[in-house]
Amino acid sequence: MYVEQPFDELKVSSDKRRVAYFYDQDVGNYFYGTGHCMKPHRIRMTHSLIMNYELYKKMEIYRAQPATNLELTQFHSDEYIDFIDRVTPDNVHLFPREAHIFNVGEDCPVFDGLSEFCKISCGGSMEGAARLNNGMADIVINYAGGLHHAKKSEASGFCYTNDIVLAIIELLRKHPRVLYIDTDVHHGDGVEEAFYTNDRVMTCSFHKFGDFFPGTGVVGDIGIGKGKYHSVNIPLRDGIDDASYKSIFEPIIQHIVDWYQPSAIVLQCGGDSLSGDRLGSFNLSMRGHANCVNFVRSLRLPMMVLGGGGYTIRNVARTWAFETGICNGELLSKELPYNSYYEYYAPTYELDVRSSNMNNANSKEFLDKLLTQVIANLDHTKHAPSIQMQEVPPDREDLGDVDEDMAEAIDTKGGSQMSRDKVVEKEGEYYSDESKDKGEHNIFEHQHESATQAPRKDVPIITSEEVHAAVEDDTQAARILFEDEKAEIDALNRDQEMAEAA
Numbered sequence: 001m002y003v004e005q006p007f008d009e010l011k012v013s014s015d016k017r018r019v020a021y022f023y024d025q026d027v028g029n030y031f032y033g034t035g036h037c038m039k040p041h042r043i044r045m046t047h048s049l050i051m052n053y054e055l056y057k058k059m060e061i062y063r064a065q066p067a068t069n070l071e072l073t074q075f076h077s078d079e080y081i082d083f084i085d086r087v088t089p090d091n092v093h094l095f096p097r098e099a100h101i102f103n104v105g106e107d108c109p110v111f112d113g114l115s116e117f118c119k120i121s122c123g124g125s126m127e128g129a130a131r132l133n134n135g136m137a138d139i140v141i142n143y144a145g146g147l148h149h150a151k152k153s154e155a156s157g158f159c160y161t162n163d164i165v166l167a168i169i170e171l172l173r174k175h176p177r178v179l180y181i182d183t184d185v186h187h188g189d190g191v192e193e194a195f196y197t198n199d200r201v202m203t204c205s206f207h208k209f210g211d212f213f214p215g216t217g218v219v220g221d222i223g224i225g226k227g228k229y230h231s232v233n234i235p236l237r238d239g240i241d242d243a244s245y246k247s248i249f250e251p252i253i254q255h256i257v258d259w260y261q262p263s264a265i266v267l268q269c270g271g272d273s274l275s276g277d278r279l280g281s282f283n284l285s286m287r288g289h290a291n292c293v294n295f296v297r298s299l300r301l302p303m304m305v306l307g308g309g310g311y312t313i314r315n316v317a318r319t320w321a322f323e324t325g326i327c328n329g330e331l332l333s334k335e336l337p338y339n340s341y342y343e344y345y346a347p348t349y350e351l352d353v354r355s356s357n358m359n360n361a362n363s364k365e366f367l368d369k370l371l372t373q374v375i376a377n378l379d380h381t382k383h384a385p386s387i388q389m390q391e392v393p394p395d396r397e398d399l400g401d402v403d404e405d406m407a408e409a410i411d412t413k414g415g416s417q418m419s420r421d422k423v424v425e426k427e428g429e430y431y432s433d434e435s436k437d438k439g440e441h442n443i444f445e446h447q448h449e450s451a452t453q454a455p456r457k458d459v460p461i462i463t464s465e466e467v468h469a470a471v472e473d474d475t476q477a478a479r480i481l482f483e484d485e486k487a488e489i490d491a492l493n494r495d496q497e498m499a500e501a502a
């Protein structure tokens with residue numbers, strides 16, 4: 001069943017998609033600490049490349065409203081968010097018990113502005129979701145998002161708040177079924193867990209497995225209850241290359257899309273699956289990584305592109321810039337334009353990340369077995385009565401065990417949008433008209449608003465018009481908005497050099 005496709009040159013269809021890109025110029029200022037491999041600065045480097053490749057001429061650029069504490073508690077527990085909001089490097093010693101319970105410390109340190117950083121990350125993804133919901137964009141991008149390990153009441157793997165779960169909850173206001181795809185080298189455990197019992201979200205994670213963080217995501221983890229067969233895991237071994245990744249990614253995603261028929265896709269583009277990553281051990285080139293973005297884009301569904309891991313930051317910036325080009329139907333040229341961080345790209349000064357000659361421990365036999373099992377899991381319930389592919393939400397009588405739903409919703413918050421809706425759903429409010437056929441039982445028609453929170457308002461702070469105007473005023477273009485960053489960057493570079501010399 002596994003057929004290895006040669007990895008040919010990427011071909012991107014040039015048809016127009018409306019792309020909304022979210023960026024907050026504060027995001028690069030947050031610093032996890034000397035020696036910590038997670039560097040928000042990579043998002044600013046990415047942005048500088050994007051602007052200097054003049055992609056701002058093709059897409060809308062927004063600064064999202066940071067998420068509020070109330071918005072964060074649509075998924076996270078009140079106590080946890082209250083802690084994140086109050087804790088600082090200066091007072092963390094006063095909260096030893098909370099720090100232990102909420103797992104902050106070494107991997108997930110308390111740094112200056114932690115809460116703001118979380119709110120920027122989540123605000124971008126939530127507002128991106130709102131923008132997809134109101135039909136104003138076909139593709140939304142937030143590289144400050146994609147922090148897939150965060151749990152309801154626990155920081156994990158450099159992630160504190162789970163922007164992905166919050167964005168998917170937002171998408172579920174409008175979309176009957178959402179597909180989440182995770183190409184980070186680590187298992188997307190936080191997102192999987194949040195929707196493990198839910199059939200309105202399918203999660204699909206490609207990751208390294210075996211003596212590797214977080215240690216979850218075996219092929220047999222398929223979801224439970226109503227969510228059974230709605231979690232897909234592809235545990236891979238070291239050194240996977242472009243051809244084998246493409247040859248397993250594309251058939252699985254195509255199969256899921258055909259079978260599950262999602263109406264929106266969230267793609268986490270963790271850059272630690274690239275060759276030469278400081279933590280990862282895959283062997284994807286920039287183009288091999290970007291092929292995932294290109295393939296998902298070719299499915300022509302509303303699409304959210306998020307960041308994630310990625311610890312060789314010059315390669316992360318290169319790849320995310322290149323992928324932003326693909327979202328806009330453009331293959332960026334190899335020659336790097338001059339940009340604020342040009343020196344990071346020595347010695348090649350090229351927009352490229354190459355594969356190495358490392359061994360690919362994923363044999364054809366291994367990949368064949370994996371693919372066969374994943375497809376078998378999906379096909380298993382193809383004709384099962386519980387998974388009818390009618391428009392959702394289904395008829396009232398098909399809602400299933402409401403008490404069970406409620407328990408799930410309370411358990412995970414946002415774990416089940418349907419059950420959260422149930423809280424305020426009046427008797428007969430939806431779909432009481434028996435004469436309507438199934439096709440009309442459509443979430444879009446009914447404006448199925450969630451009750452627990454007002455939908456996120458889609459009000460940009462910086463509009464692309466302002467950016468465009470600034471650009472026309474001055475050929476120095478994109479730098480105008482970010483003039484004030486330069487001094488801080490220099491300081492940061494010095495810090496980094498010192499840290500690396502130490």
Ligand SMILES: [Zn+2]
Pocket residue numbers: 184185186270272308309310
């Ligand atoms: Zn990762």
